[in-house]
Amino acid sequence: xxxEIHSLQETQEFxxxxxxxxxxxQLVITLDGDLGAGKTTWTKSFGKALGxxxxxxxxxxxxxxxxxxxxxxxxxxxxAYRLEGKCQDLGFEDCFDEGxxxxxxSEFIEDQLPQDHIKISFEEGIDxxxxxxxxxxxxxxKSIVEAYHD
Amino acid sequence: MIIIGIESSCDxxxxxxxxxxxxxxxxxxxSQIDVHTEFGGVVPEVASRIHVENISYCIEKALxxxxxxxxxxxxxxxxxxxxxxxxxxxxxxxxxxLAFAYHKPLVPVHHLAGHIYANELVVDMxxxxxxxxxxxxxTELVYMKDETSFEILGETQDxxxxxxFDKVARVLGLGYPGGPKIDxxxxxxKPVYELAKxxxxxxxxxxxxxxxxxxxxxTKRMERQGKTFDMADLACSFQECALDEIFSRVRAVxxxxxxxxxxxxxxxVSANSRLREKVEELRNEYPEVEFTxxxxxxxxxxxxxxxxxxxxxxxxxxxxxxxxTADSSxxxx
Numbered sequence: 317x318x319x320e321i322h323s324l325q326e327t328q329e330f331x332x333x334x335x336x337x338x339x340x341x342q343l344v345i346t347l348d349g350d351l352g353a354g355k356t357t358w359t360k361s362f363g364k365a366l367g368x369x370x371x372x373x374x375x376x377x378x379x380x381x382x383x384x385x386x387x388x389x390x391x392x393x394x395x396a397y398r399l400e401g402k403c404q405d406l407g408f409e410d411c412f413d414e415g416x417x418x419x420x421x422s423e424f425i426e427d428q429l430p431q432d433h434i435k436i437s438f439e440e441g442i443d444x445x446x447x448x449x450x451x452x453x454x455x456x457x458k459s460i461v462e463a464y465h466d
Numbered sequence: 467m468i469i470i471g472i473e474s475s476c477d478x479x480x481x482x483x484x485x486x487x488x489x490x491x492x493x494x495x496x497s498q499i500d501v502h503t504e505f506g507g508v509v510p511e512v513a514s515r516i517h518v519e520n521i522s523y524c525i526e527k528a529l530x531x532x533x534x535x536x537x538x539x540x541x542x543x544x545x546x547x548x549x550x551x552x553x554x555x556x557x558x559x560x561x562x563x564l565a566f567a568y569h570k571p572l573v574p575v576h577h578l579a580g581h582i583y584a585n586e587l588v589v590d591m592x593x594x595x596x597x598x599x600x601x602x603x604x605t606e607l608v609y610m611k612d613e614t615s616f617e618i619l620g621e622t623q624d625x626x627x628x629x630x631f632d633k634v635a636r637v638l639g640l641g642y643p644g645g646p647k648i649d650x651x652x653x654x655x656k657p658v659y660e661l662a663k664x665x666x667x668x669x670x671x672x673x674x675x676x677x678x679x680x681x682x683x684x685t686k687r688m689e690r691q692g693k694t695f696d697m698a699d700l701a702c703s704f705q706e707c708a709l710d711e712i713f714s715r716v717r718a719v720x721x722x723x724x725x726x727x728x729x730x731x732x733x734x735v736s737a738n739s740r741l742r743e744k745v746e747e748l749r750n751e752y753p754e755v756e757f758t759x760x761x762x763x764x765x766x767x768x769x770x771x772x773x774x775x776x777x778x779x780x781x782x783x784x785x786x787x788x789x790x791t792a793d794s795s796x797x798x799x
Contacts, residue, residue, distance in 0.1 A: 351633055352679030356624050370795070374625045374675070377603030378476055378550050382794045404513040407552050443683075 319448040319466055327354050328361040330448065335365030337460045340389070344412050344430055346422035349438030354446055355420050358436070362418065363391055375420075379406065390415035396424040432456050467540045469780065470528065470564070471773030472521075474557030475549025475577050476603065479520035483532035483539075484773030487586055492531030493763075493770045496520040514552035521560045528769075536568045543776020546574035546786070547796030554792030562790060572786040575775045576798045579616065581732030582608060583778055584764040584771035592728040592756060596719055600712065600741070601733030601767075602628035605672050607719055608798070609726075614782045616798045620670025620715055627708060628735045630674035634681050634704055638697060648701045649738050655698030657706040659684060664707075670715050677707055705740055713744050720752055728756045736765045 321327055338345070347355040356374055363372045367386025375381040375395040383391040392411040396419065399406075405428075411417045412430050422429060432454025439447040452458040468491070473480040482493040529535060544561035547554055558574075565572035581604065582597040595610040596619075605622035625633070628645060635644025640651065662680035664673040681704050688695050720726060729748065735741065736759050749757045764771065 350682075351637065352675070352682045356675055360624075371621060371623060373622050374629060376629050377601075377626060378548070378794075380550055380794070381548075382551070405515075406513060406550070 317450040317461060317464065319450060321354075321444075321446040321448055323444050324354075324357065327357050327446065331358045331361035332365040333464065334460075335362050337463050338416055338434075339366060339385075341456065341460070342413070342415065343456065343460070344417045344419060344433040346419045346429065346433060346435050347438070348420075348422065348435070349446075350440060353438035353440050355438065358438075359393060359418050359420070363393070366391055366416065380408075380411065385415065392417040394419045394425075396421040399424045434460060467777060467780075468532075468534065468538055469541050469543050469573075469773045469776045470525075470536075470539050471575070471580075471769040471771070471776050472525070472542070472544040472557045472561045473577075473580070473767065473769040473772045474517050474521065474553050474560075475545045475547070476553055476767070478767045479517045479524055479556070480767065480769035480772075481521075481524040481528040482769035482773045483528050483534065484770055484777060487774055487777040490587065490770045490773070491534070492528045493768055494524045494528045494531065495768055496524050514556050517553050517556035521556055525560065525564070536564065536570070539568070539570055541565075541571040541573050541776065541780045543573040543575050543772050543779065544786075545577050545580065545772055546790065547793035548577060549792075549794060551792060551794040554794065558790060558792045562786075562788065565786075566788070571780065572790060573776045573780045573784055574786040574790055575772050575779055576616075576796055578604060578606060578608065578798050579779075580771035580775040581765075582610070582730065583775040584732055585730040585758055585760050586774050586778075587764050587770065588760045589730075589756075589758045591730060594723070594725050595728045595730060596716070596723070596726045597730050597732060598712065598716060599732045600627050600735035601765075602626055602632065602735075604733055605674070605712075607670050607715060609719070609723065613778060618798065619719055620668060620672060622672040622674060623666055623668075624673055624675035625678060627672070627674055627712065628733070630678045630708060631705075631735070633678050634701075637678075637682050637685060638701065640701075645735060645738060648705055649740065651698050652702040652705040652740065653698075655696060655700070655702030657703045658699050659695070659703040661703055661707050664711050670719055672711055672715065674708060674711070677704065677711070705738075709738075709740055709744055712741070713748070716748065717751075720748075720755065726755060728758065731759045732765060732771075734762075734766045736760070737762050 434457040435451040437449040452461040480495040483491040542565040597608040607620040632644035640647040
């Protein structure tokens with residue numbers, strides 16, 4: 317599915333709608349797109365809509381940051397940017413087994429991702445214009461993506 | 467008083483021995499950073515396995531370099547968080563084992579507190595303190611009314627400043643590490659290019675993601691229009707914009723909190739020469755405030771800062787017990 321976004325506000329709206337569909341699910345979402353494509357912005361709005369109270373900021377340095385959704389369910393934010401060219405087991409499967417995990421630069425840990433996940437790709441246009449591609453890879457992600465209405 | 471400090475929150479396994487809060491008897495850092503310039507960044511060995519391999523050696527060497535044994539140690543301090551959970555576990559487990567095997571008190575420490583207290587290695591901190599922590603993983607302004615209270619006044623809403631320097635350096639093809647490269651190149655340039663001014667909701671908060679994107683968009687726009695640009699001018703424009711963001715917030719805090727007596731800096735980005743110049747400017751503007759930018763050995767991720775923080779926490783009565791666990795999102799308190 318393709319979604320056209322024209323502003324920061326629309327990125328936030330898209331994230332909030334996705335949060336409504338993902339709430340209370342055990343799920344992994346991968347975010348792809350170049351530096352500055354809007355991945356962190358999306359994750360901030362998504363986490364906020366799930367009830368995360370703490371500031372969600374970049375996990376590039378520590379690679380993984382942990383938060384709590386409304387009701388104490390875990391929300392994990394992984395950034396594999398620094399893992400380019402490395403194969404190492406960092407125990408991400410523990411994250412994938414609970415709550416919701418958002419993964420940026422997922423291509424660097426592709427072999428560790430669970431089979432069934434949602435793929436969101438941001439393609440940059442001029443200024444704040446973005447083309448977002450929303451894809452599923454299994455039954456759980458399929459039910460969510462198909463329930464999404466622009 | 468002799469404290470052994472252990473730090474393993476991310477890329478580094480480090481152990482240090484600190485005497486009487488001020489004297490570093492030994493400081494061992496098993497750097498896990500493999501610099502692979504072909505990838506334009508640090509490729510970390512953050513796997514817990516590597517920390518496990520390093521930690522015993524680091525403890526042994528720290529004790530040996532300090533010319534002491536565990537019997538001489540008064541307490542074991544360790545970074546409890548925040549950081550990458552698997553890495554933190556290794557340090558915490560090692561500290562617990564040492565503490566219980568040798569019947570020594572165990573003192574949990576916050577990574578950020580370590581960066582701030584590292585200033586004690588070169589100066590006596592005078593409270594209330596305003597601390598600016600700027601590194602690859604941190605960008606915070608912390609107000610400390612007294613030695614053991616922390617209030618985060620502002621923090622980055624997206625990228626850490628050191629991360630922004632590294633990513634912009636990569637976009638510009640300057641290589642790694644980005645901070646020193648941009649610092650050097652910026653000296654040859656002028657801040658002539660207009661980049662997006664960061665926007666934040668909180669008066670003291672920071673944002674660097676928009677600025678980073680703005681540099682990227684600038685280079686793409688130039689390419690699209692077939693124009694050339696001066697790399698040094700762009701590096702300088704970016705650095706000025708990023709540091710203006712930092713120092714406008716610092717000034718806002720100093721104006722709002724007239725009780726602040728001492729401004730200190732921690733974290734690796736304090737190596738930036740322009741940042742140091744800007745602190746000098748502050749020194750003239752706020753003559754009643756003391757300003758300290760410590761030397762680099764105090765600023766980077768190491769364990770002497772955990773030894774210092776551990777000494778202060780130990781004296782204030784903070785203790786961990788057998789149930790102490792690493793906390794990846796530990797809040798400072």
